[in-house]
Amino acid sequence: DSGVTQTPKHLITATGQRVTLRCSPRSGDLSVYWYQQSLDQGLQFLIQYYNGEERAKGNILERFSAQQFPDLHSELNLSSLELGDSALYFCASSVFWGLGGEQFFGPGTRLTVL
Amino acid sequence: DAKTTQPNSMESNEEEPVHLPCNHSTISGTDYIHWYRQLPSQGPEYVIHGLTSNVNNRMASLAIAEDRKSSTLILHRATLRDAAVYYCILRGGSSNTGKLIFGQGTTLQVKP
Numbered sequence: 001d002s003g004v005t006q007t008p009k010h011l012i013t014a015t016g017q018r019v020t021l022r023c024s025p026r027s028g029d030l031s032v033y034w035y036q037q038s039l040d041q042g043l044q045f046l047i048q049y050y051n052g053e054e055r056a057k058g059n060i061l062e063r064f065s066a067q068q069f070p071d072l073h074s075e076l077n078l079s080s081l082e083l084g085d086s087a088l089y090f091c092a093s094s095v096f097w098g099l100g101g102e103q104f105f106g107p108g109t110r111l112t113v114l
Numbered sequence: 115d116a117k118t119t120q121p122n123s124m125e126s127n128e129e130e131p132v133h134l135p136c137n138h139s140t141i142s143g144t145d146y147i148h149w150y151r152q153l154p155s156q157g158p159e160y161v162i163h164g165l166t167s168n169v170n171n172r173m174a175s176l177a178i179a180e181d182r183k184s185s186t187l188i189l190h191r192a193t194l195r196d197a198a199v200y201y202c203i204l205r206g207g208s209s210n211t212g213k214l215i216f217g218q219g220t221t222l223q224v225k226p
Contacts, residue, residue, distance in 0.1 A: 002157065002159070033214075035214075043152075043158070043201075043214075044216070045215060048213055056211035092157070092214075094212055096212065101212070102160035102163070103150075103158075103160065103212065103214060104160070105157030105158050105159060107157055108156075
C-alpha cells in the first residue's frame with residue numbers, strides 16, 4: 001500500500017460524457033502527478049501540481065483538466081470522452097516538486113469508454 | 115529529456131541473480147538514473163536511483179558505468195514476485211519538475 005488512494009477503481013461510461021477521477025496523496029506529500037497508461041502509448045505523464053499550483057504539463061489533451069485543492073487532493077476531469085480515452089489513469093505523489101524523492105503511485109482508475 | 119534503451123524482455127530463474135541493462139548514451143552530467151517497476155495490475159513503484167556511484171537498497175543494487183552511458187539494475191535473488199515491467203528513467207538534476215518519462219521498459223519473467 002503506497003498510501004495514495006484513487007477513486008473510483010473502475011469507471012464505465014459512454015462517448016461524449018464527462019468524468020472526474022479523484023486522488024488523495026500520501027500524508028505530507030505536496031506534489032501530485034497524473035499519468036495515463038494505454039496499450040498503444042504506454043505510461044504517459046499528463047500533469048503535475050504542487051501545493052495547489054500547476055507545475056508541469058505533459059501530453060494532456062485540451063479536453064482534460066486537473067486541479068489540486070487546499071487539502072491537497074487532486075481531481076482529473078475528462079470531458080467529451082472518446083473511445084481512445086479508455087485507459088488506466090494513475091495518480092502519484094511526492095514530497096517535493098522537483099527532483100527530490102521518489103514518487104508513490106496509487107492503484108489507478110480504469111476508465112472504459114463505450 | 116534524454117532517452118533510455120532497454121531490452122523488451124528478459125527471463126530469469128527463481129532465486130538466481132538478474133541483471134537488467136539500460137543504455138543512456140545521451141545522459142547529461144546532472145541526470146539521475148531512476149528505476150521503477152510495475153507489477154501486474156498495480157501502479158509503478160520506485161526501486162532505486164543514483165547519480166554516479168553504485169547504490170544498494172533493500173530491493174536491489176544499481177551499477178552505473180564509469181562514463182554513465184549505461185547502468186544495470188541487479189536483483190540479487192529473483193523471486194516470482196519480481197516478475198514485472200522494469201523502467202529505467204533519467205531525471206534531470208536541473209529540472210524544476212519531478213515528472214517521470216517512461217519508455218517501454220523490460221518485461222521480466224521469473225521461472226520457478
